[in-house]
Amino acid sequence: xxxxxxxxxxxxxxxxxxxxxxxxxxxxxxxxxxxxxxxxxxxxxxxxxxxxxxxxxxxxxxxxxxxxxxxxxxxxxxxxxxxxxxxxxxxxxxxxxxxxxxxxxxxxxxxxxxxxxxxxxxxxxxxxxxxxxxxxxxxxxxxxxxxxxxxxxxxxxxxxxxxxxxxxxxxxxxxxxxxxxxxxxxxxxxxxxxxxxxxxxxxxxxxxxxxxxxxxxxxxxxxxxxxxxxxxxxxxxxxxxxxxxxxxxxxxxxxxxxxxxxxxxxxxxxxxxxxxxxxxxxxxxxxxxxxxxxxxxxxxxxxxxxxxxxxxxxxxxxxxxxxxxxxxxxxxxxxxxxxxxxxxxxxxxxxxxxxxxxxxxxxxxxxxxxxxxxxxxxxxxxxxxxxxxxxxxxxxxxxxxxxxxxxxxxxxxxxxxxxxxxxxxxxxxxxxxxxxxxxxxxxxxxxxxxxxxxxxxxxxxxxxxxxxxxxxxxxxxxxxxxxxxxxxxxxxxxxxxxxxxxxxxxxxxxxxxxxxxxxxxxxxxxxxxxxxxxxxxxxxxxxxxxxxxxxxxxxxxxxxxxxxxxxxxxxxxxxxxxxxxxxxxxxxxxxxxxxxxxxxxxxxxxxxxxxxxxxxxxxxxxxxxxxxxxxxxxxxxxxxxxxxxxxxxxxxxxxxxxxxxxxxxxxxxxxxxxxxxxxxxxxxxxxxxxxxxxxxxxxxxxxxxxxxxxxxxxxxxxxxxxxxxxxxxxxxxxxxxxxxxxxxxxxxxxxxxxxxxxxxxxxxxxxxxxxxxxxxxxxxxxxxxxxxxxxxxxxxxxxxxxxxxxxxxxxxx
RNA sequence: GGGCGAGUGGCGGAAUUGGUAUACGCGAUGGACUUAAAAUCCAUUGGCCUUUAAAGCCUUGAGGGUUCGAGUCCCUCCUCGCCCACCA
Numbered sequence: 001x002x003x004x005x006x007x008x009x010x011x012x013x014x015x016x017x018x019x020x021x022x023x024x025x026x027x028x029x030x031x032x033x034x035x036x037x038x039x040x041x042x043x044x045x046x047x048x049x050x051x052x053x054x055x056x057x058x059x060x061x062x063x064x065x066x067x068x069x070x071x072x073x074x075x076x077x078x079x080x081x082x083x084x085x086x087x088x089x090x091x092x093x094x095x096x097x098x099x100x101x102x103x104x105x106x107x108x109x110x111x112x113x114x115x116x117x118x119x120x121x122x123x124x125x126x127x128x129x130x131x132x133x134x135x136x137x138x139x140x141x142x143x144x145x146x147x148x149x150x151x152x153x154x155x156x157x158x159x160x161x162x163x164x165x166x167x168x169x170x171x172x173x174x175x176x177x178x179x180x181x182x183x184x185x186x187x188x189x190x191x192x193x194x195x196x197x198x199x200x201x202x203x204x205x206x207x208x209x210x211x212x213x214x215x216x217x218x219x220x221x222x223x224x225x226x227x228x229x230x231x232x233x234x235x236x237x238x239x240x241x242x243x244x245x246x247x248x249x250x251x252x253x254x255x256x257x258x259x260x261x262x263x264x265x266x267x268x269x270x271x272x273x274x275x276x277x278x279x280x281x282x283x284x285x286x287x288x289x290x291x292x293x294x295x296x297x298x299x300x301x302x303x304x305x306x307x308x309x310x311x312x313x314x315x316x317x318x319x320x321x322x323x324x325x326x327x328x329x330x331x332x333x334x335x336x337x338x339x340x341x342x343x344x345x346x347x348x349x350x351x352x353x354x355x356x357x358x359x360x361x362x363x364x365x366x367x368x369x370x371x372x373x374x375x376x377x378x379x380x381x382x383x384x385x386x387x388x389x390x391x392x393x394x395x396x397x398x399x400x401x402x403x404x405x406x407x408x409x410x411x412x413x414x415x416x417x418x419x420x421x422x423x424x425x426x427x428x429x430x431x432x433x434x435x436x437x438x439x440x441x442x443x444x445x446x447x448x449x450x451x452x453x454x455x456x457x458x459x460x461x462x463x464x465x466x467x468x469x470x471x472x473x474x475x476x477x478x479x480x481x482x483x484x485x486x487x488x489x490x491x492x493x494x495x496x497x498x499x500x501x502x503x504x505x506x507x508x509x510x511x512x513x514x515x516x517x518x519x520x521x522x523x524x525x526x527x528x529x530x531x532x533x534x535x536x537x538x539x540x541x542x543x544x545x546x547x548x549x550x551x552x553x554x555x556x557x558x559x560x561x562x563x564x565x566x567x568x569x570x571x572x573x574x575x576x577x578x579x580x581x582x583x584x585x586x587x588x589x590x591x592x593x594x595x596x597x598x599x600x601x602x603x604x605x606x607x608x609x610x611x612x613x614x615x616x617x618x619x620x621x622x623x624x625x626x627x628x629x630x631x632x633x634x635x636x637x638x639x640x641x642x643x644x645x646x647x648x649x650x651x652x653x654x655x656x657x658x659x660x661x662x663x664x665x666x667x668x669x670x671x672x673x674x675x676x677x678x679x680x681x682x683x684x685x686x687x688x689x690x691x692x693x694x695x696x697x698x699x700x701x702x703x704x705x706x707x708x709x710x711x712x713x714x715x716x717x718x719x720x721x722x723x724x725x726x727x728x729x730x731x732x733x734x735x736x737x738x739x740x741x742x743x744x745x746x747x748x749x750x751x752x753x754x755x756x757x758x759x760x761x762x763x764x765x766x767x768x769x770x771x772x773x774x775x776x777x778x779x780x781x782x783x784x785x786x787x788x789x790x791x792x793x794x795x796x797x798x799x800x801x802x803x804x805x806x807x808x809x810x811x812x813x
Numbered sequence: 814g815g816g817c818g819a820g821u822g823g824c825g826g827a828a829u830u831g832g833u834a835u836a837c838g839c840g841a842u843g844g845a846c847u848u849a850a851a852a853u854c855c856a857u858u859g860g861c862c863u864u865u866a867a868a869g870c871c872u873u874g875a876g877g878g879u880u881c882g883a884g885u886c887c888c889u890c891c892u893c894g895c896c897c898a899c900c901a
Contacts, residue, residue, distance in 0.1 A: 532896080687837090
């Protein structure tokens with residue numbers, strides 16, 4: 001047989017697997033199902049590098065392992081092709097996005113195929129296909145129908161580089177999540193999805209998900225639920241009032257001033273003439289500050305006195321009203337009651353501007369009192385002596401009686417802004433009629449096709465390039481039949497990815513987005529694999545849509561992804577993130593071309609370290625993976641070519657034993673996603689086989705049959721090509737990937753004896769072989785008769801003897 | 814500042830319920846094969862330690878504790894990574 005040369009057979013098997021359709025998932029299977037999904041990729045201009053590949057290598061190993069274990073596996077792939085990355089690539093390269101997407105998907109698909117990933121390509125979807133986005137538009141109408149899509153004019157995040165608005169989730173520390181440039185605020189009329197209606201459910205249902213705590217806490221943090229109260233402060237000498245939100249109504253007697261955000265509408269009203277110039281200047285200065293500046297931490301507090309006072313509703317004290325940008329206009333009511341004695345920020349502000357600081361909670365270890373969170377109420381009138389937690393309720397009760405306060409739950413999460421002033425997205429299925437106003441389209445009018453146009457560059461005037469396409473804009477009103485204009489904004493790409501996992505269950509349905517029975521069979525996704533970067537975007541949106549679909553009765557489950565797996569990043573050998581701009585990407589294509597083959601890369605991706613930890617790519621390490629596969633090739637071909645003969649029964653027994661031990665260990669490792677140790681175990685297995693072969697040469701059709709079959713099967717999920725090739729060289733029929741997983745016999749994994757470790761005072765001093773059948777007393781006698789042990793005990797009396805059966809003895813002397 | 818996670822050889826990393834620390838791989842060194850190289854195969858490879866051997870001692874970020882026994886459990890501290898960050 002030839003030497004191991006992956007070039008000789010990898011593309012052959014790709015074609016063969018494709019032809020025989022071995023990865024097709026059956027909708028009506030009697031087997032238990034397993035839906036394994038990797039995030040569907042953006043087919044951007046940059047090809048996939050070995051970092052991206054890891055994601056798919058993990059999913060593919062899981063899919064193959066589960067298939068061999070008897071599950072009906074759905075492992076599909078598609079393209080998240082709408083959105084800025086694809087569009088920007090198209091603009092930069094002066095091609096139409098549609099053409100760019102076609103080229104890039106082709107390239108990505110070829111890369112996935114050459115890596116040997118087993119997808120059910122009969123279910124391939126593309127979010128830019130009208131057959132797909134028809135249903136994305138259908139979901140828009142569903143949300144509209146359910147009162148969850150609405151239009152509103154307000155200040156929005158605007159990216160001046162990408163020339164579109166962005167959702168809250170898509171702005172990271174004042175920067176656009178896509179291009180990394182500073183965003184601005186711009187007032188525009190926009191479409192929103194009312195995700196805030198689902199805030200509580202999105203929060204509560206997290207508890208039962210098998211997701212990492214990191215991602216769950218990111219979502220909890222993002223939803224940002226806090227319980228508190230709305231409290232009205234009358235403005236002194238006016239009938240007007242200021243409403244504040246606080247989580248600590250118990251501290252109200254310590255509220256020595258109010259602070260309102262500079263953007264608050266009431267600012268003009270409360271500004272006294274004497275302070276007019278100062279306030280106007282402050283408000284203007286604030287506007288000039290970038291979002292980044294405003295969000296800088298450790299920044300010194302700034303603010304200005306309005307010149308007016310409010311009345312504390314319980315203490316009836318006159319408290320000054322200040323204007324400061326440390327209060328955010330968009331959260332709560334945009335105004336706070338400041339309690340400097342018990343809030344660090346208020347304390348800092350009060351100290352700087354010499355405002356009164358009044359302690360209202362104290363406890364025994366309180367010191368100066370300013371750090372006390374909970375304790376007994378002081379200086380709080382009738383509430384003195386109460387515990388702060390109790391006072392919280394009593395005070396809200398009292399305020400409610402006075403008609404000045406009410407309990408309130410607040411969320412940091414805002415509604416999801418989904419309009420984009422860009423060309424490359426699914427058109428929003430809405431028309432504006434001079435007679436009927438805003439009119440949603442009928443389902444029969446879907447899809448609203450995205451017209452092919454020449455200039456797709458956004459103008460930056462807050463309108464999408466589609467406004468210039470008259471044939472698109474001018475239409476008729478579905479209600480009155482009169483002339484109407486289409487909405488020209490397109491939907492956020494995240495709308496497309498909020499339901500794609502359902503489409504895979506029924507990808508070619510042209511009557512419905514999916515058939516309910518198919519969705520209920522395949523969904524929820526059992527294993528969802530991808531990076532952590534989607535924690536508060538895609539993963540929150542998809543959960544929201546799923547709940548809406550459940551409420552509409554389209555599906556019977558409320559969470560889309562039962563288990564979420566965030567794989568660790570593969571970094572460049574220098575430890576940096578791989579990126580095209582840094583020029584440090586390593587693509588699989590070249591490695592395959594130079595002879596390593598896809599299997600070596602796959603072994604390396606999984607062997608490099610725990611699947612959920614970041615690792616640096618190593619070219620030397622890849623050589624090690626290749627050598628391992630070569631040894632597998634060699635030992636298998638020696639077995640195939642061997643001449644029949646005899647094998648000593650002790651060698652046969654040894655083979656059997658290591659085979660079953662290996663099956664046991666690898667099975668457990670794959671169940672636990674411990675791919676790196678599974679590979680290590682297989683390497684040890686092969687090393688052992690070499691040793692045994694050395695002692696007694698391989699003979700055919702004896703103990704070696706099962707051993708080699710098991711070796712190939714155990715390796716198949718990780719290295720599908722070499723195992724398939726060797727499987728067929730052995731003369732086997734069908735694909736190895738459709739075979740049943742090897743099972744181990746527990747009794748065959750047991751040894752007759754074990755290495756007894758003998759410790760004296762906790763230090764290992766001797767190791768002896770001991771039979772499993774020995775009693776504790778016999779073990780102790782065995783140990784005490786050993787010369788070395790005798791030497792260490794040195795005739796001292798043994799105070800204590802600890803025997804761990806099957807493992808060790810510790811003598812305390 | 815808050816949350817989550819992690820610190821083990823020259824490097825990536827391994828270690829069921831506390832029970833032989835350093836599996837497996839890389840790198841390195843020596844050897845076999847070869848005219849030579851590559852490839853392959855074999856051996857060695859935590860530190861004190863410098864040629865070998867024996868013996869000993871030390872070693873899982875630092876310090877303490879529990880225990881017959883701690884990488885693993887508890888306390889204090891240090892460092893790094895990721896996420897969030899003036900959310901009242």
